[in-house]
Amino acid sequence: MDTVALLTVLVLAGFTGYEVIAKVSSTLHTPLMSGSNAISGIILVGTVVVAARADSALSVTLSLIAVVLATINLVGGFVVTDRMLQMFKARKAPAADREAAK
Amino acid sequence: MSPALAGLAYLIAAVCFIVALKALSSPKRARLGNAVGAVGALIAVAVVFAVERPDNLWLILAALGVGAAIGVFAAQKVAMTAMPQMVAIFNGLGGAAGAIVALLELGGATQATPIGQLAVAGFTILVGAVAFSGSMIAYARLQELLTGRPLIFPGMRWLFSGLLAAALVTGAWIPFGAPFWVALALTAASVVIGVLFVLPVGGADVPIVIALLNAFSGITVAAGGYVLGNSLLIVAGTLVGASGILLTQLMAKAMGRPLLNILFGAFAGGSTLGATTVSARPVRSAAPEDIAIQLGFARRVIIAPGYGLAVAQAQHALRDLADELQKRGVEVLYAIHPVAGRMPGHMNVLLAEADIPYRALKEMDEINPEFRTTDVALVVGANDVVNPAARTESGSPIYGMPILAADEAQAVVFLKRSMRPGFAGIENELLHDPKTTLLFGDAKDSLRKLAAAVKAL
Numbered sequence: 001m002d003t004v005a006l007l008t009v010l011v012l013a014g015f016t017g018y019e020v021i022a023k024v025s026s027t028l029h030t031p032l033m034s035g036s037n038a039i040s041g042i043i044l045v046g047t048v049v050v051a052a053r054a055d056s057a058l059s060v061t062l063s064l065i066a067v068v069l070a071t072i073n074l075v076g077g078f079v080v081t082d083r084m085l086q087m088f089k090a091r092k093a094p095a096a097d098r099e100a101a102k
Numbered sequence: 103m104s105p106a107l108a109g110l111a112y113l114i115a116a117v118c119f120i121v122a123l124k125a126l127s128s129p130k131r132a133r134l135g136n137a138v139g140a141v142g143a144l145i146a147v148a149v150v151f152a153v154e155r156p157d158n159l160w161l162i163l164a165a166l167g168v169g170a171a172i173g174v175f176a177a178q179k180v181a182m183t184a185m186p187q188m189v190a191i192f193n194g195l196g197g198a199a200g201a202i203v204a205l206l207e208l209g210g211a212t213q214a215t216p217i218g219q220l221a222v223a224g225f226t227i228l229v230g231a232v233a234f235s236g237s238m239i240a241y242a243r244l245q246e247l248l249t250g251r252p253l254i255f256p257g258m259r260w261l262f263s264g265l266l267a268a269a270l271v272t273g274a275w276i277p278f279g280a281p282f283w284v285a286l287a288l289t290a291a292s293v294v295i296g297v298l299f300v301l302p303v304g305g306a307d308v309p310i311v312i313a314l315l316n317a318f319s320g321i322t323v324a325a326g327g328y329v330l331g332n333s334l335l336i337v338a339g340t341l342v343g344a345s346g347i348l349l350t351q352l353m354a355k356a357m358g359r360p361l362l363n364i365l366f367g368a369f370a371g372g373s374t375l376g377a378t379t380v381s382a383r384p385v386r387s388a389a390p391e392d393i394a395i396q397l398g399f400a401r402r403v404i405i406a407p408g409y410g411l412a413v414a415q416a417q418h419a420l421r422d423l424a425d426e427l428q429k430r431g432v433e434v435l436y437a438i439h440p441v442a443g444r445m446p447g448h449m450n451v452l453l454a455e456a457d458i459p460y461r462a463l464k465e466m467d468e469i470n471p472e473f474r475t476t477d478v479a480l481v482v483g484a485n486d487v488v489n490p491a492a493r494t495e496s497g498s499p500i501y502g503m504p505i506l507a508a509d510e511a512q513a514v515v516f517l518k519r520s521m522r523p524g525f526a527g528i529e530n531e532l533l534h535d536p537k538t539t540l541l542f543g544d545a546k547d548s549l550r551k552l553a554a555a556v557k558a559l
Contacts, residue, residue: 003218006328006336013116013324013337017344020120023127026440027460029349029447032126033316034189035136036345039119040196040316042143042338043323044166045150046203046330050210051165052156059206060158064165066206070199071169072176073192078140079177080188085136087182087454088129 118142317346410483
C-alpha cells in the first residue's frame with residue numbers, strides 16, 4: 001500500500017478510536033485498558049510475517065520469541081478481559097432481591 | 103490467498119476490534135463485544151498464515167502454542183487485585199514484540215527499502231522498547247518489588263535527556279544507511295529510557311503511566327503496521343493508541359495536574375515526594391463494636407474504597423458488611439474516585455467481583471454533594487483521595503486534585519493498617535479531625551469484625 005493510503009487509514013482510525021472510546025463508561029475503564037491491550041497483541045500478525053521471512057538462525061530465534069510474546073499479549077489479554085467482564089452483572093441491590101424473595 | 107481477499111479479511115478483523123471497543127459503552131454487551139474482538143484476532147492470524155505460507159510453519163505454530171498456553175494460564179490464575187500488574191506485563195510484551203519486528207525488518211532492509219519505512223522502523227523500536235521496559239518497571243512497582251515513592255538519583259535528568267538525544271540521533275541516522283549496530287544501540291538506549299521514564303513517577307501516579315504505556319504499545323503496533331505495509335496493524339494500533347491517550351487525559355484531569363507535571367515533576371524536585379515520617383499527633387481510635395453502632399444506626403453510609411481494600415483482598419468482606427447494614431435499612435453507597443486503586447477503574451472491577459451491583463457505585467462528581475447529608479463516610483484503605491490537603495494546602499504535592507468530600511460527612515471512619523501515610527506519602531489532616539474515628543488493622547479483618555458486630559446489634 002502506498003504511503004498516502006496508509007496515512008489515510010491511520011488518521012481515520014484515530015478519529016474512529018477517539019469517538020468510540022469517548023463513550024466508554026468509567027465503570028469499564030479497567031476492561032477498556034485490558035481489552036485495548038489485548039487488541040495491541042495483534043502485532044502477532046507482524047511477528048508471523050517476520051518469522052516466515054526469517055532466513056538466519058538468529059532472526060528465526062528472535063522472531064519466534066516475538067511470536068511467543070505477542071501471543072501471550074493477545075490471548076492472555078482477551079481471556080483476562082473476559083474474566084473481568086463476566087463479573088459485571090446488572091443486578092438489583094441485595095436488599096431489593098430479598099424483598100422480591102419474600 | 104490473494105492480497106485483495108486478505109485485505110478484505112483484515113478489514114473484517116478491524117471492524118471486529120471497533121465493535122469490541124464500542125461494546126464497552128455498556129456492561130451488558132461488553133462481554134459479547136470482547137468475544138467478537140477475539141474472533142477478529144483469530145481471523146487475522148489465520149489470514150497471515152494463509153498469505154505468508156511460511157516454510158517453518160510448525161516452528162511458528164509451536165511458538166504460538168507456547169504463547170497461548172502461557173497467556174491463558176496467567177490470565178486464569180491472576181487475582182483480580184493483581185490485575186494492574188498483569189495488564190502491565192501483557193502491555194510490555196506487546197511492546198517488545200513490536201520492537202523486535204521493527205529490528206528484524208531493519209536487519210533485512212535493502213537499498214531499495216524506502217527511507218520513510220526505515221525511519222518509522224527506528225521510531226517503532228524506540229516506542230516499543232520504551233513500552234516494554236517502562237511496563238516492567240510499572241509492574242515491579244505495582245508488585246511492590248520497588249518502593250512506591252519516586253526513585254531519582256543525581257544526574258538522572260541529564261542521563262535521561264542525553265539518552266533521548268542519542269536515541270533521536272541514531273534514529274535519524276537509520277534511514278540513511280546506518281550499519282545494523284546502530285539499530286541495536288537504539289534498542290538498548292530505548293530500553294534504558296523506558297526505565298528512567300517510569301522510575302521517577304510516584305506510586306500514586308502509576309495509573310496514569312500505565313494508561314500512557316498502553317498508548318505507547320498501541321503506537322508501536324501502528325508504526326509496525328506502517329513498516330510492514332499492513333493496514334490491520336495500523337487500524338488496531340491506532341485504536342489502542344487513541345484509547346490510551348484518552349484514558350491518560352482523563353486520569354490527569356482526575357488528578358488535577360497537567361500530564362507533564364505528573365511525568366516529570368520528580369525531575370524538577372518536589373511533586374509527589376512527600377513526608378515519610380509517621381505523625382506523632384493524636385488520633386481517636388475505637389473498637390469495632392463502637393463503630394458498628396455508629397454504622398448500624400446511620401441512615402446513610404457512603405463507602406470510599408481505596409487500594410488498601412485491594413491489598414487486603416477485602417472486597418467480599420466489604421460486601422458482607424454492606425449486606426448487614428442494608429438489612430437494617432441503612433442506605434449504602436460507594437464513592438469511587440477515578441484514580442482510586444492502581445489503574446483506571448480498578449475499584450469497579452474489584453467490587454464487581456464481590457457481586458456489588460455497578461449501579462451502587464457512584465462517580466466522584468455524582469456522590470460529592472451527597473456527603474453533606476450522610477451520617478458516616480467509611481473510608482476503607484484509601485487515603486490520598488480523601489485528603490483535604492488537596493483543597494487547602496497549595497504547597498502539597500496533591501494540591502488541586504479533586505477529592506471525595508468525605509470530610510463533609512457527619513462522621514468519618516477510617517479503616518487503616520497503620521498511621522503510615524498513603525501511597526503518595528502525604529499526611530492526611532482528616533485523620534486528626536475530631537469527627538474522625540480510626541479502626542486499625544487489616545481491612546479484611548476489620549470489615550469481618552464490623553459485620554459481626556453490626557449483626558449482633
